[in-house]
Amino acid sequence: MPRFTLVTGAGGEMGHSMLEAFAQRGDRAVVAVDLSALQPEQAAHCHTVLQGDVSDPALVQQLEQFDFEEIYHLAALLSTSAEKFPEKAHNVNVNGTMGLLMMARRIGQRTGTPVKFLFPSTIAVYGLPSIAAKAAAGRVTETQFCEPITMYGINKLYCEQLGSYVSDHMGQLTEDMSVKYVDFRGVRFPGLISAFTVPTGGTSDYAPEMIHAVAQGKPYACFVRPDTRIPFMAMPDGVRAIMELADAPATSLTRRMYNIAAFAPSAEEIAAQVMSAYPDAVITYAPHERRQAIVDSWCADANDDAARADWGWKPFYDMDTAFNDYLIPNIANVYAG
Ligand code: SER
Numbered sequence: 001m002p003r004f005t006l007v008t009g010a011g012g013e014m015g016h017s018m019l020e021a022f023a024q025r026g027d028r029a030v031v032a033v034d035l036s037a038l039q040p041e042q043a044a045h046c047h048t049v050l051q052g053d054v055s056d057p058a059l060v061q062q063l064e065q066f067d068f069e070e071i072y073h074l075a076a077l078l079s080t081s082a083e084k085f086p087e088k089a090h091n092v093n094v095n096g097t098m099g100l101l102m103m104a105r106r107i108g109q110r111t112g113t114p115v116k117f118l119f120p121s122t123i124a125v126y127g128l129p130s131i132a133a134k135a136a137a138g139r140v141t142e143t144q145f146c147e148p149i150t151m152y153g154i155n156k157l158y159c160e161q162l163g164s165y166v167s168d169h170m171g172q173l174t175e176d177m178s179v180k181y182v183d184f185r186g187v188r189f190p191g192l193i194s195a196f197t198v199p200t201g202g203t204s205d206y207a208p209e210m211i212h213a214v215a216q217g218k219p220y221a222c223f224v225r226p227d228t229r230i231p232f233m234a235m236p237d238g239v240r241a242i243m244e245l246a247d248a249p250a251t252s253l254t255r256r257m258y259n260i261a262a263f264a265p266s267a268e269e270i271a272a273q274v275m276s277a278y279p280d281a282v283i284t285y286a287p288h289e290r291r292q293a294i295v296d297s298w299c300a301d302a303n304d305d306a307a308r309a310d311w312g313w314k315p316f317y318d319m320d321t322a323f324n325d326y327l328i329p330n331i332a333n334v335y336a337g
Helices: 013-025 057-063 079-084 086-111 131-137 151-168 206-215 235-247 267-277 289-297 305-311 319-336
Strands: 004-008 029-034 048-051 068-073 115-122 182-189 191-193 220-222 232-234 257-259 283-285
Touching (some): 013 235, 048 057, 057 086, 086 115, 115 235, 131 289, 206 220, 206 319, 235 305, 267 283, 267 319
Parallel strands (some): 029 048, 068 115, 182 257, 220 283
């Protein structure tokens, strides 16, 4: 029997890397879903590819025929897009997640094996009240400052709780609670930087946009102030983190949602790193007031002690190695071709 794994948002930045990681492992049958058609080389990694909206019940019905052991629910509208289309964001980010959680529950009931539901959450769940409070807070823990000011942050924070509820409390008045149907787990990602793709619709996008622009010889006007600081991570570490959390024994986990962290540079520290590889780069600052306010509300850094202690999380790339060993050489190849 193949080990069926569902990946939603498979054509997105993270899905792109995840399909390759699963293909390298070669140990599962991936069912991929995306709003758009997958690129042929991505589709080639999959057992089945379905095109559609995760909040469409007809799509969920089609998916339900598979006995999924794991669901990586990556599909979402990110923070900038969600501010532009808040109702749509709520529908995709919340209703879409609820539909898939209920599907996971029914599959768990049918197969007798709890379905692992892997949820990518975000530093956008944090809402620091001021720049001074942000600087004073430093590395925030999972339970601090969970007062998001964006639709995306609110959607993700609620869905973290929804997933935990479905795993631990749903059916509490009517069912035998010793039987589990869903095993919900998630990580709060920092801004992710991929060498191979550029994100769309996020507010941490200034870092990947900067490096990809410069690598193409284009000037870049950064939409946040030079002193703006949030945590970032190289994409391979992000993909590995959520896959390692999936594989961790349930008995070692003390929470359902974990912070993960790697490096937390200011925008000007990112620019300096880019300039050291591309000395002729033209990087300027043109802060966008509203997007700046969103990033200012996110934590300066995340405390990932729980992930380190419970499932041995450790980033492979720090800031220097992320740039020098992963980003710069790979991006050079991408644009050379
Ligand atoms: N990268 C996301 C965004 O900018 C944050 O998790 O929306």
